[in-house]
Amino acid sequence: MDIALDVVEGQPRATPLSLVTTLEEYRKPLLPSPRRKSADIRLVARHADVYEPCDDSFALVDALLADRANICELQPSVCLEVGCGSGYVVASLALMLSDRRNIRFIATDISKSAVETTRSTLAAHNLHADVLVADLVSGIESSIAGAVDVLVFNPPYVPTADDEVGVGGIASAWAGGDRGRVVIDRMLEVVDSILSSKGWFYLVTVTANNPGEICQIMRRKGFASRIVIQRSTEEESLHVLKFWRDGTNESSDPQSNGPLVSPSGRASFLQRSLSHRLSCLVSFKSV
Amino acid sequence: MRLLTHNMLACNIKGVTNGFPLGIDATRVETKEVEMNPDFLKHIFPKLRWEAFRAAAHSLGIDNLPEQVDSNMLLDEEFLQQFHHALLEVHLEEGALICPETGRRFPVSKGIPNMLLNEDEV
Numbered sequence: 001m002d003i004a005l006d007v008v009e010g011q012p013r014a015t016p017l018s019l020v021t022t023l024e025e026y027r028k029p030l031l032p033s034p035r036r037k038s039a040d041i042r043l044v045a046r047h048a049d050v051y052e053p054c055d056d057s058f059a060l061v062d063a064l065l066a067d068r069a070n071i072c073e074l075q076p077s078v079c080l081e082v083g084c085g086s087g088y089v090v091a092s093l094a095l096m097l098s099d100r101r102n103i104r105f106i107a108t109d110i111s112k113s114a115v116e117t118t119r120s121t122l123a124a125h126n127l128h129a130d131v132l133v134a135d136l137v138s139g140i141e142s143s144i145a146g147a148v149d150v151l152v153f154n155p156p157y158v159p160t161a162d163d164e165v166g167v168g169g170i171a172s173a174w175a176g177g178d179r180g181r182v183v184i185d186r187m188l189e190v191v192d193s194i195l196s197s198k199g200w201f202y203l204v205t206v207t208a209n210n211p212g213e214i215c216q217i218m219r220r221k222g223f224a225s226r227i228v229i230q231r232s233t234e235e236e237s238l239h240v241l242k243f244w245r246d247g248t249n250e251s252s253d254p255q256s257n258g259p260l261v262s263p264s265g266r267a268s269f270l271q272r273s274l275s276h277r278l279s280c281l282v283s284f285k286s287v
Numbered sequence: 288m289r290l291l292t293h294n295m296l297a298c299n300i301k302g303v304t305n306g307f308p309l310g311i312d313a314t315r316v317e318t319k320e321v322e323m324n325p326d327f328l329k330h331i332f333p334k335l336r337w338e339a340f341r342a343a344a345h346s347l348g349i350d351n352l353p354e355q356v357d358s359n360m361l362l363d364e365e366f367l368q369q370f371h372h373a374l375l376e377v378h379l380e381e382g383a384l385i386c387p388e389t390g391r392r393f394p395v396s397k398g399i400p401n402m403l404l405n406e407d408e409v
Contacts, residue, residue, distance in 0.1 A: 077330065102330035104291075115399050128321070128375070130292040132400045139393070139402030142307070143295035147334075 037065060039091035045120035046086070049113040051173035053088040055231070056204050056238055060154050061092045063202060063228040063240035068096050070251050074198060076149030080106045082136055082187065083154055085173055087118030093152065094127045105129035106144070108137060111172050135166075136183075136190055148194045154204040155184045180209045188214070191243070192221050200250070201243040202228065206236040218243050224250065288379045288398050293343050294336055296400060298386035298393070300408040308339035309393065310385035311346040317378045317398075323371045329361050331374070344373040 038061050044053055051057075064071070079097070081090040084107035094105050107122075107129050109115045115133050122129055137144065156165070156173055157180040164175040165182045176183055184205070191201050201223075205211040215225045223243040231238045244250045298306030341352045351369050353360075360366045383392040384400055391408075394401050 101324050102326045104327075104331065106295075110403065112396075112399070112401060116397055119397070119399060128289075130289070130295065132288075132292065132296070132402055134402045135404070138299055138404060139297060139400075140295050141299065142297055 037068070037092075037096045039088050039095060039121065039125060041088070043121065043124040044086050044088045044091070045117045045124065047113045047117045049111065049170045050117045051085045051114075051170060053086055055233055056154055056157075057085070057088050059229050059231050059238050059240055060089055060152065060202065060204050063242075064089075064093055064152070065096060067202075067228060067242070071097065071150060071200070072100065074149060074200065075100070076103055078104050078106065078144065078147050078196075079150040079152070080108075080137075080144065080148045080194070081152040082108050083114075083156070083173075084109045084118045084131070085111075085114050085154070087121030089152060089154060090118065090129060091121050091125050091127055093150070094122070094129065095125065106140070107131045108134040108140070110135050110166060111168070114173070136187060137194060141190070141194065144194050146194070147196055149196050149199045151191065151195055151199060151201040153187055153202070155187060156180070157184065157204065157206050157209050159208050176209070180206065181214075184209060184214065185217075188217055188221075191218070191223075195245070197245065198248055199244070203241045203243070205239050205241060207239075208236070211239050211241060215241065215243075219246075222246050226250070288395055288400055289375050290340060290343050290347075290377060290379075291331070291335075291374050292400065293379070293384070294340050296384060296393075296402065298389065298391055299402075300386065300389060300391060300404060303386065303388050305388045306386055308336070308342065308387065310387060311343055311379060311382060312385060312392070313347055313379055313382040315379075315381040316347050317380050318372075318376055319378055321375055323368065325361075325367060328367060328371055328374070329358075332356075332358060332361060332370075335374075340374070344377070347377055347379065349373045349377065 041053060046052060079093055081093065084090050087107065090105060090107045097103055107118050109118065110133065112133050115131050119131050132139065134140065156176045158174040158176050159180040160175040160177055162177040162182060164171060165177040166172055167175070195201060205214060218225055222245060224246045225241055225243045227239050228242045229240040293309065293311070296309055298309060300306070337356055341354065344352050352373055378398055379395050380398045382395045384395060385392055
């Protein structure tokens with residue numbers, strides 16, 4: 001259940017020098033390979049005020065890649081990333097689903113610079129999406145009500161003073177207020193209204209956010225959950241959580257990471273086990 | 288910003304009940320050719336709010352979209368091309384979107400609409 005998956009890209013990270021025959025070839029414009037399943041880090045636009053792809057971004061993309069077969073099976077119509085930052089995640093999601101050509105991608109960020117950067121990153125990969133500056137889903141909430149099949153959120157999760165939240169600039173990308181939960185908790189309030197009946201919500205959290213409690217809050221709203229990826233660095237322990245409406249299918253493959261909720265009763269055990277495991281993690285970190 | 292994007296935007300100032308569709312004040316419009324994807328168009332068509340789309344296209348100088356539509360028209364190559372062009376190829380790059388109820392202007396800059404509200408509007 002708490003699988004730590006590392007998805008290895010089929011693409012080489014950089015062109016081996018021996019293959020670079022001439023300067024001209026070296027200068028060839030970088031074009032995304034048609035086989036690519038995540039955004040090319042060399043094509044991700046940068047801006048001083050915008051969070052660059054980092055461990056949490058990579059963990060989220062790896063979680064989506066690990067769940068890619070299930071997402072394809074879900075046949076999503078609308079995918080939304082809230083807090084798109086550099087655009088690395090939404091571009092990766094669009095690339096990994098590029099063989100399904102009728103999906104609509106939407107990306108929002110509270111930072112104007114971030115949305116501009118996302119726009120450049122998408123353009124560099126020859127991808128199209130609806131991008132807008134918004135506070136979470138302000139301005140589109142009524143239109144996307146009950147319509148989002150895949151919702152992705154890498155929130156500002158770093159614990160800070162509450163008044164540091166949303167002050168603008170790059171701080172918007174990480175300042176999460178008390179326990180890093182201020183923006184996360186606002187998002188949890190919106191999920192139920194925008195997610196489609198079959199929809200999935202992927203959320204990045206760190207231990208300080210108390211992911212076990214987040215799962216319990218969502219549980220009360222009728223959502224089941226599991227950890228897709230768990231990763232520890234010296235700085236923080238990251239989890240990518242996945243939520244879906246209780247009673248709907250979460251995975252097309254019952255053999256792999258089967259749904260936590262099943263009619264057999266195995267469900268509640270696993271659910272308890274998940275909450276227990278998360279609370280253990282929380283207490284472990286706070287010792 | 289494509290008209291596809293415009294079709295989902297609404298003014299959500301507290302107390303506003305008729306914040307859709309937003310009017311368009313265009314300063315700069317660009318056309319960017321993209322490959323037509325009939326699958327996507329057929330998929331999006333039933334979800335599109337046609338009247339708002341047609342009015343938005345009109346404010347950008349596109350007058351060839353019919354008033355009444357039904358899904359059978361998607362079989363017509365000429366209609367599909369017009370639909371594709373207005374929905375996905377015409378971009379509002381600079382200008383503003385205007386709330387039909389309050390007249391509040393949401394700026395569009397570098398092709399990106401800014402739907403953030405001021406504190407007193409939330």
